[in-house]
Amino acid sequence: MSCCVNDDDPFPADECLFADTFSQDSVYNLMGQELRIIQVFGANLGVAAPVWESALQLCRYFEEQRVEWCGTRVIELGSGTGVVGIVAARLGADVTLTDLPVTLPQLKANVCANMPSSGWPSGPPTVLPLSWGEDHMKFPSDWDLVLGADIVYLPETYALLVDTLAHLCKNKAVVYLSSKMRKEHKTPSFFEEHLPRRFYVHLVHRDDNLNNNIYRASLRKD
Template identity: 55%
Template sequence: MAAPSVAGDVGLESVFPQELGLFADAFPVETRYRLCGHELSITQHHGARLGVAAPVWEAALALCDYFEAQKLNFWGKKVIELGAGTGIVGILAALLGGDVTITDLPVALKQIEENVHRNLPVECVARTRVCALSWGLNHKEFPNNFDFILGADIVYLKDTYPLLIRTLQYLCGPQTTIYLSSKMRQEHSAMIFFENLLPRHFTSTLAFRDENENINIYKVTSKSNI
């Protein structure tokens, strides 16, 4: 997995080692990653405003590494990322040739847009959209002919699981491939989602497991593909 280098809050941490979180919104962290031959610089605005949308999670890096290991080809493909946070997965998909829609709740869009413009050349920006998507609410405002649907660490709130399923059902066409990468946290009932709820509606297979990080990547398709 890519090893990040961090800049931005090292000096601050030495001054306020116990109170760093209180100042994080004013002092964003810039982290660099080497993924699929591309050098990415990702800004993370830690703090109460963005909450879990701020950081790059291990499951996102695992999914990016999976792209490289599987030599996935996004050229000319329509891709959507759900719950993007920093946008790192969707940004990489755009660099790998995809026409990408990167989505999250409205509060996260400014961070995603910053990272898009920081990392994508003009020709990639032209085929990348950043927009708000609230699962189960405005998903029908989006097309439902995506080639790929991507999600990293978006399975962690049990109340949102039915909304996520409903959104996936709408977005997923007969030829769509969904990749969901998740830290399998017992306290968030992640296994219940992937082993019980998801298979009721989709064909789902475990494509990769990182035992050390307790991360699973699932390849999911419509049952109509059978």
């Protein structure tokens, strides 16, 4: 996979990840790009395996807003299949995809499967492990955009996620989080209580049918 991915991380692809699993390939047309996404279903990946509707919603929102990706530095948290970040990379962004180590082989496979025929405009996405609140200080703070799709569902991680976002946004990066608003997981409390403690938070899109919100956030300076 090294021909397709920046192999800067210490976690090599674990072929055992794909044992006792099944994979599904799906094609998505997002922001004018056709993506072939591999989803590996099994006990190892859990919620990181599928393409969640929140990721598709975020891509559609960016397309409606006609976001200019060329030359932007983007980091995606909890990338899972990598849909959002891969589209951004195909459109010219310098992208880093992050998730827990067990998810990295699926991410790398999807980066390889979606390399443009003419090559990556700003280089292939870098794939790195990132555990919120633990090793975020190893990452720089010079991003333009910090993205996340359906990563707000475990209340015990909310404070860690805010700490991570605050570090990544020190140099005025803008955060976009797309999330299904699950009351049983206290998702609304993250955006109404946890995140506003350190960020200015604005709801920029709401889909009532899917119960999905997209928020834009920027770090408070006070």
